[in-house]
Amino acid sequence: MPEYKLIIFDWDGTLMDSIARIVVSMQAAAHHCQLDIPTAIQVKDIIGLSLPKALAILFPLGSQGQLKAMLKQYKYQYVEGDNPPTPLFDNALSLLTALKDNNKLLAVATGKGRQGLQRVLSESDTEHFFHALRCADEMRSKPDPQMILSLLAELNVLPEHAVMIGDTHYDMQMAQAAGVDSIGITLGVHDRATLSRYQPKAIVDSLAELQPLLLPV
Known part of the structure; x- marks a missing residue:
């Protein structure tokens, strides 16, 4: 990796x-x-x-x-509405903390609008982890690569030094179009077989599995 x-x-x-x-x-x-x-x-x-x-x-x-x-x-x-709760997945906070402590640049590229993302960042007390945010009401929708390309430009990072982590084939396609690596995660929408069609570097079933990939000993 x-x-x-x-x-x-x-x-x-x-x-x-x-x-x-x-x-x-x-x-x-x-x-x-x-x-x-x-x-x-x-x-x-x-x-x-x-x-x-x-x-x-x-x-x-x-x-x-x-x-x-x-x-x-x-x-x-x-x-x-009277809806199911939306907790962070297990190990989300520990993963973000470990990445930040190791001086990684962290960003979000989401289909949410800015208002919706700001609300959930506030509710989960996670905004401080991220150096940049990209939302679908300010950029072209996934799988267009604009979100990733603008993050690379803002944070002055080459494509080969970045990775996109997501649960949908839109995330994998966006990464391919931007020329960056991807890692699929099966916690959300698409299964391992669907994600694997887009040549991710890895596919994981939990956030705990990400840490040794992103922070190898």
Whole structure:
């Protein structure tokens, strides 16, 4: 494993156990807006994309007005609805602490909007770990490489010294397009077989497995 200078994390399904909440919130929003309710599998498959792009895929026959209402209602349901909790995954804090203590540059590249990411960073008290953040309402949606490329430029890191860690094929594709390595994690959306199609350097089943890869003794 190369010794990476910059480690870029996806958020939902990678550091935070939020997939169930996303699914329930999307289904509740569709019910409220009187649109066909997507299955859990359908919702999971758009996690990682920007919200407008995700909604266009889930509701291809929806009018612009309906999609605008869905966007507003989904955000409401996610924050205010009676939803599953969203804890950090086991070992998230210990991993981030160890990486920071070893002078690694840490960043987030997420399908969340800025407001949503800032809220969960505040709730989990994790913002201080990260040197830079990239959100889908400020950049082109995954799998476009813009988020990673802008992080490399801001933090002055060469592609070969960076790695993207995520749970979806969108994360793996984004890394490929940006010319950086990737590590897949099976805590969230996509399984080992799906992630392996994009030639990640490794695939892990827990955050605990990441530490010896990123901080070899």
